[in-house]
Amino acid sequence: MSSSTELTEKKVFLLKSLDGVIFEVEESVAVQLEVIRELIEGDCARPFISLYNVTSEILALVIEYCKHHAETCSGGTSATIADEDLKTFDNEFMNVDENILLELCSAADYLDIKSLFELTCRTLASLIKDRTIIEVRKMFNVENDFSVVEEKAVRKEFAWAFK
Amino acid sequence: MEVHEPKWKKLAKYSENSINSSINNIDDGCLMHIFSFLNPIPDRYNTALVCNRWRFLACHPRLWLRVDRSIKDHSEPGVYPSIEAAVSAARPGDTILISAGGIHRASNIQIKKPLCLIGSGELPDDTTLICSRGSDSALEFLSTCKLANLTVRAELGCCLLHRSGRLTIDGCILQCESNPLDHLSHAIVTTASSSVVSSVLKNCGDCVSVSRTRIEGGAKAVLTSGTLSLQRVRVMCTRASLIFWFNVEHR
Numbered sequence: 578m579s580s581s582t583e584l585t586e587k588k589v590f591l592l593k594s595l596d597g598v599i600f601e602v603e604e605s606v607a608v609q610l611e612v613i614r615e616l617i618e619g620d621c622a623r624p625f626i627s628l629y630n631v632t633s634e635i636l637a638l639v640i641e642y643c644k645h646h647a648e649t650c651s652g653g654t655s656a657t658i659a660d661e662d663l664k665t666f667d668n669e670f671m672n673v674d675e676n677i678l679l680e681l682c683s684a685a686d687y688l689d690i691k692s693l694f695e696l697t698c699r700t701l702a703s704l705i706k707d708r709t710i711i712e713v714r715k716m717f718n719v720e721n722d723f724s725v726v727e728e729k730a731v732r733k734e735f736a737w738a739f740k
Numbered sequence: 741m742e743v744h745e746p747k748w749k750k751l752a753k754y755s756e757n758s759i760n761s762s763i764n765n766i767d768d769g770c771l772m773h774i775f776s777f778l779n780p781i782p783d784r785y786n787t788a789l790v791c792n793r794w795r796f797l798a799c800h801p802r803l804w805l806r807v808d809r810s811i812k813d814h815s816e817p818g819v820y821p822s823i824e825a826a827v828s829a830a831r832p833g834d835t836i837l838i839s840a841g842g843i844h845r846a847s848n849i850q851i852k853k854p855l856c857l858i859g860s861g862e863l864p865d866d867t868t869l870i871c872s873r874g875s876d877s878a879l880e881f882l883s884t885c886k887l888a889n890l891t892v893r894a895e896l897g898c899c900l901l902h903r904s905g906r907l908t909i910d911g912c913i914l915q916c917e918s919n920p921l922d923h924l925s926h927a928i929v930t931t932a933s934s935s936v937v938s939s940v941l942k943n944c945g946d947c948v949s950v951s952r953t954r955i956e957g958g959a960k961a962v963l964t965s966g967t968l969s970l971q972r973v974r975v976m977c978t979r980a981s982l983i984f985w986f987n988v989e990h991r
Contacts, residue, residue, distance in 0.1 A: 723789075
């Protein structure tokens with residue numbers, strides 16, 4: 578941590594999750610949540626910001642993600658090393674169960690954290706990739722709501738792509 | 741065993757048991773964004789077969805490219821003034837929807853990625869691609885592609901030139917205009933051959949399969965200069981036209 582940041586007093590913000598848990602985050606983390614950026618800049622973020630769509634478990638993870646990104650970017654290391662570091666961190670971070678990925682994806686969309694949204698979407702897409710339809714249904718717990726006739730019709734429509 | 745486990749890992753482990761999410765809880769925008777990362781062939785088509793909602797989203801116009809000549813506002817994403825522009829902007833496996841009405845110029849457009857070109861009219865007659873004199877072909881295919889619901893008209897030369905890949909033509913009209921040199925024009929020309937290069941690059945065979953397609957004019961419906969041969973031909977004669985089903989593939 579550089580000395581200049583120690584001298585100035587750090588601004589902290591309080592974020593309240595759906596289930597009422599309050600998280601204290603530094604400004605460097607809070608500004609990554611685009612959805613509350615205006616509140617912060619307009620100084621309307623007192624006493625705390627309620628985030629109605631995010632549970633505390635997921636918010637905790639999101640904050641860890643933002644913290645790591647904020648620290649790495651301001652850590653004073655060269656850009657290429659920071660990039661590498663973030664890449665390994667992102668890979669590790671995405672190595673969680675798909676339910677969490679889905680929640681993170683929704684949360685990132687709601688909180689408007691572009692990098693996390695892209696990351697989770699790409700990861701989820703890679704989970705769908707190269708899997709059969711039945712595997713995908715099973716993995717994401719999706720019910721097949723096609724009737725036999727419909728499924729036949731859809732299959733026929735897309736047959737050209739699979740030949 | 742790691743000495744220092746990052747905090748988020750513990751959090752994630754803890755959440756694994758308490759979170760029971762379903763992909764159908766996440767909103768359409770997110771899901772569509774996820775699908776947009778998939779290769780259209782075969783993965784995005786695969787997702788279309790999962791359930792009705794996925795089918796709707798995977799086939800949503802936002803994931804398609806549109807060609808609209810009348811477009812004034814070029815800032816609209818996914819809309820292009822010409823077929824060339826849409827083809828060069830498309831990602832492998834994209835579907836390009838070509839607007840009905842009016843005439844689209846198509847001269848020697850090379851397609852090197854798997855794409856699906858669809859006419860957006862009700863009938864193939866509604867969307868016409870014209871290859872003007874002096875060009876070899878309207879469209880040249882070097883990859884697996886599909887054409888559907890389109891009219892392709894060649895003044896001279898051929899409508900479609902197939903070099904490699906699997907070309908599927910469904911419900912189209914291929915016309916070669918009659919002129920003194922029309923013995924030189926063909927609806928489809930395929931030059932694909934089972935050379936070493938193509939078999940290394942692609943493990944699936946090159947072929948052309950045509951269904952429900954009206955072919956008019958020209959010396960031959962299909963000219964093969966490679967090693968493919970015409971097979972399984974069916975023709976339906978109506979009063980005004982001939983409708984073809986056939987395959988051109990390795991024997």
